Amino acid sequence: MRLLATLLLSFLISVAFGQHDHRNCGTMEALEQQLQQDPSMRDRMEAIERHTERYQSGDNVQFRAVITIPVVFHIVHNGQAVGTGENVSDAIVLAQLDQMNQDFRKLNSDAGLVPSIFQGVHADTEIQFCLAQRTPSGTATNGINRVNGGQTSWTVNQINSSLKPSTIWDRNQYLNVWSVRFGGGDAGLLGYAQFPGGTASTDGVVVLFSSMGSVANPYPGGGNYARGRTLTHEVGHWLNLRHIWGDATCGNDFVADTPVHNTSNGGCPTYPHYSTCSGSPIEMTMNYMDYTYDACMYMFTAGQSTRMNAVLASGGARASLTSSLGCSAPGGGGTTCGTPSGLNATNVTSTAATLNWGAVSGATAYNVRARQVGTTTWASGTVSGTSVNFTGLTAGTNYEFQVQAVCGSTSGNYSGSATFTTPGGGCSDAYEPNNSRSSSLPLTPVNQNLSAQIATSSDRDWYRFANTSTTRNIRVDLTNLPADYDMELYQNGSRRRISQNGGTTSEVMIWNTTTVASNWYVHVYGYNGAFSNTQCYTLRISLSSSAFRTDGSTDGEVTEFEIPIEVLQSGFTMFPNPATDQLSLDVDLQADRAVRVTVGDITGKTHILRSFDLQKGDSRITLDVSRLPAGTFFVRVENGEVVGVQKLVIVR
Ligand SMILES: [Zn+2]
Structure with a gap:
């Protein structure tokens, strides 16, 4: 409780309005105002924070499908023709949605600009967005709600007191985005969001109309903030992300894998930009939650992804969105047109592929668009059947495609992307023979992508690598899978991790460890004899000095727990012991x-990992241990250099 109280106090004294070349986000002012009007929001935010900590602690993180959130864009204008002024065109709205999807799925064209030191934490959040296909009352829509508000510009007060309550769609089913011209004392704002835990009638995100667009299709004449990154930033807040500097000098954004920033950064900082906070880390100025130009922000981290996914997970404040029907057109045919599913590519060669999808009821034709993953320009065409040949491809390259049904004079929404990889392109397996685990295998290069093949049903690939005392933590990514491949991580003969997702879903293993060894092994193999003698897979073994975090899409972060040699009774007291549901720790500190x-x-498995900002003197920490199985555990309390460890027994 004290943690959040401190946090909220810092909101009240921080000023989020930026300097001249900073973006101008009003989210923190909006929060301050809401907390004054509705003090109970503080308790709801505290509960959300506790849920997030439980989610981050890892033992309830599990594999799940990509989440698609239905979005309604309320385009607020003053009677202009569509495509004029505030009444922004459908094309700009679609570009904005596309940019948000690229940014959240790490498919943005500028993703490659992320510096190498941050690439290990650069995350696909596995959250994406669709334009709503049905209204709250169940009628068909294209997700663009044009609202003549009867005035040119809006203050935040006007928006919150009248515009939002009179136009909002059920916030439990939709992300509401209002596009407006800000006016009065709020002219100059780029946007603001409402955090989870706020009032239902005002929930959503408001953006400046001229901030809408994409990197490929910015709002005409919109300057440095017209590429759609304002909405990416604000939706980050809406999913509970803080500004990366924590809205205080060297503040806390509640994310472990972002560096500590002095304050916000504006413009387009030259890399590397060093923080003067403790440890002088290089600041992550290219994070969407900083204040830089649209063109200079291009990443979320794994920790931010976990924090956002926490509010969408079971028990989270926005969990109801995951079962919303908003992305599906109302049933029964009618005048609406469904979204194609079952996309796949067959007959894939180094230069061509057949793209296939399932028929949509009532469809008279299909629009198909495809491109190389990471590029911005679609190649498109229209066909009457449910497949098309896609030619002129490059060997050894990843492609994505989407399909939209056309039903007479109306058309549905584009589907999500399906991806495939063309074979060839110099793909050969330079690591064979590596069919068994052996300390005589050559050391595999780390922190770089490797290509290799499972060429037969009995082929299996073993890689040996070594970690060092300064880069001990291990992450292994297995991507571009042509078939159902799985992998394991071994230390000598002991298996530490296994990743066995179904199909061609990528695999990831994380093992944050204190053990330094020269014989770590990664084992890659085909499930049930799966193989491909034409396509390579990509393997990347990453080592880091800091712990890797997952993005919530795997079976969780695993941190190796250092088993104590001796139990140090000093430092804190702990009770009850044995414990069942709750454990209290009393800590006496000389300073905050x-x-x-x-x-x-x-x-050596870590079950709970939590941080607390405590004040000088006696503090009591309460831990929820109700999820721990019966058995013996160690509780470690670290406070700078003083470490106390005590043995805990859980009884059930
Ligand atoms: Zn902001």
Whole structure:
């Protein structure tokens, strides 16, 4: 409780209005105002924070499908023709949606600009967005709601008190986006969002109309903030992300894998830009939650992704969106046109592929668009059947395609992307023979992409690598899978991790460890004899000095718990012991300090990892241990250099 109270106090004294070349986000002012009007929001935010910490602690993170959130764009104008002034065109709205999808799925054309030191935490959030296909009352829509508001410009007060309540669609089913011209004392704002936990009638995101667009299709004449990144930033807030500088000098954004920033950055900072906060880290100025120009922000981190996914997970404040029907057109045919599904590519060669999809009821034709992953320009065409040949391709390259049904004079929405990889392009397996685990295998290069093949049903690939005392933490990514491949991580003969997603879904393993060894192994193999003798897979073994985090799409972050040699009774007291549901820790500090509490078991698995900002003197920390199985655990409290470890017994 004290943590959030401190956090909220810092909101009140921070000023989020930027300097001249900073973006101007009003989210924190909007929060301050809401907290004054509705003090109970503080408790709801605190509960959301506790849920997020539980989610981040890892033992309830599990594999899940990509989440698609239905979006309604309320285009607020003053009677102009569509495509004029505030009454922005459909094309700009579609470009904006496309940019948001690219940014959240790490498909943005500028993703390659992320510096190498941040590439390991650059995340696909596995959250995407569709234009709503049905209204709250169940009628068909294209997700663009044009509203003649009867006035040219709007203050935040006017928006919150009248515009939003009179136009909002059920916030439990839709992300509401209002596009407006800001006026009065709020002229100059780019946008603002409402955090999870706020009032239902005002929930959503408001953006300046001329901030809408995309990198490929910016709002005409919109300057440095016209490429759609304002909405990416604000939707980050709406999914509970803080500004990366924590809205305070060297503040806390509640994300572990972002560096500590002095304050906001504006314009387009030259890399590397060093923080003067403790440790002088290089600031992540290219993060969507900083204040830089649209063209100079291009990443979310894995920790930010986890924080956003927490509010969408079971029990999260926005979990109801995952079961919304908003992305599906109302049934029964009628005048609407469904979205194609079942997309796949067959007959894939180095230069061509056949793209296939399932028929949509009532469709008279299909628009198909395809492109190389990471590029911005679609190649498109229209066909009457449910397949098309896609030619002129480059060997060894990733492509994506989407399909839209046309039903007479109306058309539906484009589907999500399906991807495939063309074979060839110099793909050969330079690591064969590596069919068995052996310390005589050559060391595999780390922190770079490797291409290799599972060429027969009995082929299996073993890679040996070594970590070092300064780069101990391990992450392994297996991507571009031509078939159902799985992988395992071994330390000598002991298996540490396994990743076995179905189909061609990418695999990832994370093992944050204190063990330094020269014989770590990655084992890649085809499930049930799956193989491809034409297409390579991509393997990347990453080592880092800091712990890797997952993005919520895997079976969780695993941090190796250092089993204590001796139990240090000093430092804190702990009760009850044995415990069942709750554990209290009393800590006496000489000064205000950040304290980290870790609970691990005797196999070295970490079960709970939490941080607390405590004040000088006696503090009591309460841990929820109700999810721990019966058994023996160690509780470690770290406060700078002082470490206390005590043995805990859980009874059930
Ligand atoms: Zn902001």
